[in-house]
Amino acid sequence: MKIDTVVVGSGFSGSVIANLLALRENRRVLVVEKSNHVGGNCYDYRDKNSIIIHKYGPHLFHTDYKDVVDFLEQFGEFEPYQHRVLGFIDGKYVPLPFNLNSIYELFSPALATKFEEKLLKNFEYGAKIPVLELLESDDEDLRFLAEFVYEKVFLNYTVKQWGVKPDEIDKSVTARVPIVVSRDDRYFHDRYQFVPKEGYTQIIQNMLNHPNIKLMLQTNYHDVCELKDDNFYLFGKKFDGKVIYTGGLDELFKYEFGELPYRSLNLVFQEKDVQYYQKASVVNYPNSYDFTRITEFKHIHPAHCNKSIILKEYPQEHKTDENIPYYPILVDENLKKYEKYREKVKSLKNLVVFGRLAEYRYFDMDDVIKRAFEIYESELM
Ligand SMILES: Cc1cc2nc3c(=O)[nH]c(=O)nc-3n(C[C@H](O)[C@H](O)[C@H](O)COP(=O)(O)OP(=O)(O)OC[C@H]3O[C@@H](n4cnc5c(N)ncnc54)[C@H](O)[C@@H]3O)c2cc1C
Incomplete structure (x- = not known):
């Protein structure tokens, strides 16, 4: 098969774009994936008990994009699923995001009623109020509630998650955790919420299962492609087709400006x-x-x-080649480094980059699928 497009990575970003190009544009696509499985971070499998396990952490699908839902439904069956999260706080398991039910679990009925009345007097039912906003409230009781949620729900979780000290956290920048004025315990409120019946891997395998798509697992971009004097070479021969890259830009450019943390x-x-x-x-x-x-x-x-x-x-x-890069550390210094890599991308007309790693951003699954649609329409049709 003569290849006219190379897609690097088989997460949702790479697999959706490969599918669109093969199916709609009749392109001959080579997908290279350095791991021994497809699916990227969304990879899952059935274990010996027949339980579906998400290898890289729980993945719950939620979106308001109808076109993303219509697209996904071509590749497998989905089951409705409403995600619920509890927080272990002061010895009790309470709904998160913190809502009116959480308040009644943690405070005496009299105090909880007072908080509820004050919240409903100041905000609409269903409102999501950032804790920072409540911390600045004129009302002493609402400030007390906000301080409680900041300390007990947000602060120590953030300390653990990012490996920082409590006093390194700037409340005014980070205290975005909401208090929800509602009794709806669901974690997400998107219109469409579901999980694939047989897991995400099957959905992604079905996307890649097309005669125009050739998949190479355990193959790094650098094993098959080379960039010399602003030209791409595929298997040693000059390649004039598109290279769509969904991995990290630091890895693509051999860490020229250092690692993206x-x-x-x-x-x-x-x-x-x-x-x-x-x-x-x-x-x-x-x-x-x-x-x-x-x-x-x-x-x-x-x-x-x-x-x-x-x-x-x-x-x-995160240590390169030892563990998986999960959450980009979005501080100025790192964003500036990322911009230097982006500048290099601009000079390469055949290169298209997108996805959670290539864009050095946290994206939900629906966001990267939507990004794939946009990239397809704007750059590849
Ligand atoms: C812990 C955790 C939980 C999450 N939970 C949810 C959730 O509940 N709901 C939700 O919507 N989203 C969730 N997400 C986000 C979701 O994982 C991402 O939106 C999605 O994985 C992004 O897909 P991607 O294809 O851009 O990246 P990835 O899935 O990371 O895929 C990139 C692929 O490229 C390959 N690759 C990289 N570099 C190279 C190279 N040089 N050569 C060859 N192959 C390469 C990688 O091996 C990988 O397979 C979660 C993320 C994390 C970290």
């Missing part, structure tokens, strides 16, 4: 001899233990067995 996670899976281990898919532990949260996969994908698999997430430093 990330935070990583040590993911510890445990098998438990119980039907269910906890009451929700995810329980956050802001103030106890070294891990930030526990996920129980059976709540996400129901399974009939007497075992359950849980996942504890321990945030850690």
